Amino acid sequence: MLRAILTVGILVAAGTATAQDGEGFIDYRQNLMRAIGANMAAIGDVLKHGLPVQDNLAGHAGNLAAHADQLAVAFGQRVTEGATDAKPGIWDDPDGFAQAIESFRAEAVRLSEAAESGDLAAFGGQVRELGLSCGGCHDNYRKPKEESYKRR
Ligand code: HEC
Numbered sequence: 001m002l003r004a005i006l007t008v009g010i011l012v013a014a015g016t017a018t019a020q021d022g023e024g025f026i027d028y029r030q031n032l033m034r035a036i037g038a039n040m041a042a043i044g045d046v047l048k049h050g051l052p053v054q055d056n057l058a059g060h061a062g063n064l065a066a067h068a069d070q071l072a073v074a075f076g077q078r079v080t081e082g083a084t085d086a087k088p089g090i091w092d093d094p095d096g097f098a099q100a101i102e103s104f105r106a107e108a109v110r111l112s113e114a115a116e117s118g119d120l121a122a123f124g125g126q127v128r129e130l131g132l133s134c135g136g137c138h139d140n141y142r143k144p145k146e147e148s149y150k151r152r
Contacts, residue, residue, distance in 0.1 A: 022079040058115035068105035083149040100137035
């Protein structure tokens with residue numbers, strides 16, 4: 001059901017956006033990804049150094065779950081030209097992309113639950129699971145490093 005909603009969301013957004021939004025969409029989705037990356041990195045800092053800021057972990061996990069909910073519309077417009085690493089498959093295979101978002105969302109929600117439980121070992125394990133869902137999407141829908149716009 002959620003998968004269907006996400007797919008419809010992508011199609012509806014694609015139909016209403018205008019061409020000049022293209023650059024803005026690229027910036028927006030990359031900044032969203034950087035926010036996701038920053039929350040993951042912050043969690044990593046807390047765990048790696050055993051920082052006494054563990055009360056913040058639930059907030060970081062909640063941010064990731066919120067960002068998961070923002071991904072479908074962030075990738076709403078098909079923009080494959082310009083300074084972007086998004087592969088055309090995102091729009092050619094909307095069901096697959098929606099599934100990748102859903103996997104990420106489900107793992108982020110589980111991370112929030114692990115944070116609330118206060119069990120740090122379980123939380124650390126779930127961070128790894130969430131990380132796998134990043135890779136699962138990047139492997140299929142993001143250009144490899146060698147082809148990144150950052151290298152141009
Ligand atoms: C549903 C697919 C998907 C998921 C899940 C996902 N990403 Fe991404 N990510 C992308 C795509 C596509 C791009 C390329 C966007 C572009 O360049 O337009 C990207 C780009 C990035 C970037 C580079 C942004 C830049 O500076 O250009 C970072 C960092 C990143 N992702 C981190 C993460 C992390 C960390 C996770 C998991 C916690 C994650 N992503 C989960 C699809 C995903």
